[in-house]
Amino acid sequence: xxxxxLSRQDIEGLGIGMREVIEVVDQGFRLKGxxxxxxxxxxxxxxxxxxxxxxMPAYVKEMEVAGLKWVSGYPSNPEIGLPYITGLLVLNAxxxxxxxxxxxxxxxxxxxxxxxxxxxAKYLVGKESGVVGILGCGVQARTSLRALVExxxxxxxxxxxxxxxxxxxxxxxxxxxMFPVLQMEQSRNPDExxxxxxxxxxxxxxxxxxxxxxxxxxxxxxxxxxxxxYDSAWTGSAMRECDKFVSxxxxxxxxxxxxxxxxxxxxxxxxxxxxxxxxxxxxxxxxPMERIFSMNMGIAVDDMVTARLVYERAKVKGAGTRLxx
Numbered sequence: 001x002x003x004x005x006l007s008r009q010d011i012e013g014l015g016i017g018m019r020e021v022i023e024v025v026d027q028g029f030r031l032k033g034x035x036x037x038x039x040x041x042x043x044x045x046x047x048x049x050x051x052x053x054x055x056m057p058a059y060v061k062e063m064e065v066a067g068l069k070w071v072s073g074y075p076s077n078p079e080i081g082l083p084y085i086t087g088l089l090v091l092n093a094x095x096x097x098x099x100x101x102x103x104x105x106x107x108x109x110x111x112x113x114x115x116x117x118x119x120x121a122k123y124l125v126g127k128e129s130g131v132v133g134i135l136g137c138g139v140q141a142r143t144s145l146r147a148l149v150e151x152x153x154x155x156x157x158x159x160x161x162x163x164x165x166x167x168x169x170x171x172x173x174x175x176x177x178m179f180p181v182l183q184m185e186q187s188r189n190p191d192e193x194x195x196x197x198x199x200x201x202x203x204x205x206x207x208x209x210x211x212x213x214x215x216x217x218x219x220x221x222x223x224x225x226x227x228x229x230y231d232s233a234w235t236g237s238a239m240r241e242c243d244k245f246v247s248x249x250x251x252x253x254x255x256x257x258x259x260x261x262x263x264x265x266x267x268x269x270x271x272x273x274x275x276x277x278x279x280x281x282x283x284x285x286x287x288p289m290e291r292i293f294s295m296n297m298g299i300a301v302d303d304m305v306t307a308r309l310v311y312e313r314a315k316v317k318g319a320g321t322r323l324x325x
Contacts, residue, residue, distance in 0.1 A: 004101045004311070008104040011310055014319060015313075016310065018115065019150050021309065025112055025305060031063065037059065041252040053072040068090050069303045071085065084205070090102050091103075110140060120296060121152060124285050126285065135190060137167045138203060140203040145179075161187040190213040194220075198222070199225075200219060200224070200225050202233035202234065203229055214234045214235065215238055225294065245270055253297065266295070274294070
């Protein structure tokens with residue numbers, strides 16, 4: 001027996017585009033919505049303040065992909081020249097349980113997170129959305145913008161803010177080269193970033209004692225908020241003022257809330273799971289003036305369907321290294 005090992009360089013060399021990732025993530029949500037997945041809430045350990053190491057297993061039945069992502073997030077890592085997110089993903093054969101692939105998960109995590117923002121926009125955005133606001137200009141902001149370009153045909157302007165101005169400047173320079181037709185603006189503060197924004201994506205580090213800068217009244221009527229950072233960026237009043245509150249996995253959201261660290265001030269009523277929307281079980285946006293909030297925690301179903309795409313492409317291209325098991 002042997003496994004295929006794929007490094008991050010191997011994965012990046014496969015040439016997989018964001019549109020492909022959005023398609024498989026959307027399919028994963030649809031299968032989740034009709035009960036074709038198995039995904040327990042992720043357990044984790046926390047070795048340092050604000051840091052986590054999580055185990056994320058899932059099985060997606062119709063796509064026949066099963067596995068586990070073992071991922072860490074350490075907000076202090078960039079200060080010593082290390083990435084915030086690191087980890088490995090293992091794929092197992094659903095019929096025998098034998099592991100057949102091990103791969104770096106940083107690219108997968110970044111791409112599927114951005115893709116989930118694209119899926120949220122697909123079902124929840126207003127028709128005339130042309131302005132995006134981005135809080136936090138790191139890796140997930142970059143992949144989220146790539147996904148929103150795919151899902152917002154009228155996108156013309158991006159307003160971004162980061163606590164570190166140099167991060168905003170790098171974001172504008174890099175993403176401006178990738179999408180030269182977009183007007184990229186560096187905001188002076190979160191309030192300016194929110195002005196006129198039809199879609200707001202927040203992607204700052206997740207912390208246990210946040211001081212959220214985004215308050216009630218800042219999200220315009222008809223706007224869509226997409227949180228990729230738990231409740232680190234949004235006050236409870238800002239979340240509760242929204243007409244609809246959805247999540248990428250309601251069960252995981254409520255299980256995490258019960259632990260007493262995160263999500264203490266989310267609305268009592270959760271309208272839907274993204275799986276409900278992808279499967280057509282509930283409507284998404286129903287009115288042009290609805291404020292809608294999408295809490296995207298990042299789920300293992302997204303990881304597994306993306307990892308399957310990576311593995312199948314690697315087989316075609318002969319990428320990676322074969323190792324004895």
